Amino acid sequence: MNFIEELPNGPLDVYRKRASFNWKLLKLNLEGEDCIISQAKLWKFIKSNPEFQHANESLSLNATRRRCYRQLNALSKIEGDIFDAWSHWLRLYDPSIGPLRRIGQSTIAEGILDLGTERHRELAQKFFDVRFIGCLGFTEIAHGSNLKGLQTTAIYNPQTESFILNSPNFKAAKCWSGLLGKMATHTLLYAQLITPDNVNHDLHPFIVPIRDPETHLPLPNVIIGDLGEKIGLNGVDNGFLMFKNYSLPRRNLLNRNADVSKDGKYIAIMENRSQYFGTFLSPLATGRMGVTIHSTMFSRLALTIAIRYCACRKQFGPPGKEEWPVIEYQVQQTRIFPHLAALYAWTIFGYNLLRMKEAESKKLKDQKNLIAKNLEIHALLSAVKPLSTWTTQQIIQDCRESCAGHGYLKASRFGEIRDANDAAITYEGENTVLIQQASQWLLKQYDNFQNGKAIASPFETAKFIPNSEYILSLKFNLSTVEDTFKLDHLLLMLKWLICYYLKKTYIHVKKMKINGSNSFEVRNNSQTYFARPLSLVYAEHAVVETFITRIEDRVFGDSERKVLTKLCALFAACSLEKRLDDFYVGGYASENSKLQFLIRDGIISISQDLVNEAVALIDVLAPPDFVVNSPLGMSDGKIYKHLEDILFKDPKNFEPPSWWKEIRSNL
Structure with a gap:
């Protein structure tokens, strides 16, 4: 594992030594040697290339654009078809560079090949070769x-x-x-x-x-x-x-x-x-997949900064004792660690999306099966893209707040990250509108099932539908946190929620049709408490199911699997906790079941367990310091030294404003 760089010594060592697993081994098994080496080449390139050196002051709009295009040109000169592998990681350095390449070359060229015929092939190549730039x-x-x-x-x-x-x-x-x-x-x-x-x-x-x-x-x-x-x-x-x-x-x-x-x-x-x-919109499907992965990169960066800061920042403590790092406080743990679990869940899900895309691109395109696959992928991405970008926005905000006043500095990078992700909530499909498309597909599959027809789910994201009545008949009968937090039990509860909302929405829609509502009115009036949560739970279930499958991979050792299981359980439990009322109203949990206490006690318990793991877990996913570029999130944990360096670097911070006499003369 010599290709994984060592981390510097510093205040974070205290927590790194407490971790129950080897962070390098988890990184290797999670991302793979090829991926890590590819990242390392990128980081080495941008750190040494003059075009990528950090600006000493804020740039104008024109200078910002010129800088990004010059960086893109520098990357384009690298031999080999490596940029697509790098485009996701570039979001961590500057969120603008990836879209310039992806839209201008790959998206347009791939769109031409998907939507055109042989007569367009030569034209598509001109975009790949950067002779043309597309939008x-x-x-x-x-x-x-x-x-x-x-x-x-x-x-x-x-x-x-x-x-x-x-x-x-x-x-x-x-x-x-x-x-x-x-x-x-x-x-x-x-x-x-x-x-x-x-x-x-x-x-x-x-x-x-x-x-x-x-x-x-x-x-x-x-x-x-x-x-x-x-x-x-x-x-x-x-x-x-x-x-x-x-x-x-x-x-x-x-x-x-x-x-x-x-x-x-x-x-x-x-x-x-x-x-x-639907067949005309293939560029959007690719884009939504990319947005889901890119939002996870923003979460990765925000949590790197927040967790490292919180492990070093000390405030208060028991009487007569040394101040505690703020990561030791329960309210901080339950604010940040569920987001850390979400980061791992979405990271694993994003890698799986890329593997699916690669596998499908290698298969012969049977037109009938292709249509069913396209419709399902469209539905899935129409649910996960909104959920991932909304989740990331909340992660960034909580990370900013967890760093208190220092997190409000522009140098912290939280503002830049938040504003970049904010656009993703709208582009490639506005989230609130987009999730309706996922619910429409689910309702169509459920209607097929109700009428004795086969459901069209080649990727099996809706394979639970034929068993929906049995799933809805189940009752919660567990009595301990340990049993409740077994992954198969948490996944079953998510399945129950999907079936609950699917049946509930289906009945509501059918009733409106019987009462004379047209298709527009039906769709418009079935969203807020029906189709919308249906789509979001469908996405959460898909992410958790993917996470569980990945944990079962034999590549992971016992210590790695144990910590990944905790993260998966925490992510699933937090998804369930938001909808505890539904379990009681829907009859899954009785008044005396204590489901809400078991879920909430488990969330607190796992969050406490992760105190010793969090720094090492973020080390697995963190980019190098040159890319993090935040005084609060450097790998050595010396936050005050880096803050001092930044504040003292600019002489203007110590000079009176040029307009001070103008203001004083009017007093």
């Missing part, structure tokens, strides 16, 4: 989540064998597209395809040149503007885009699923037209 053209000023309401039109003209693109008004301007503001040469555009017979065939994808690669100016009949400074992620240039009678060659329609002949006839490739829309 996604989904959202419009007046329509974001409702993609079917987009107004940009592509009307086919058989005389010129081209589509005429138009934005009918400013509300139809494409907006929020990353890299569009200043750099993109092309957009993967979604527009309403209209044939010469004046039939609107709904949304279709096109690859559209928008800037001249030689002059970098917008092409004729294209208007491009910048959205300006944002709350965060300012290394990414977001913009808006409008078309005025822009002529696009017919070949630029991405025609894997539908085409238009030279004379203007619409050609349906797929038999089931209702499945068209």
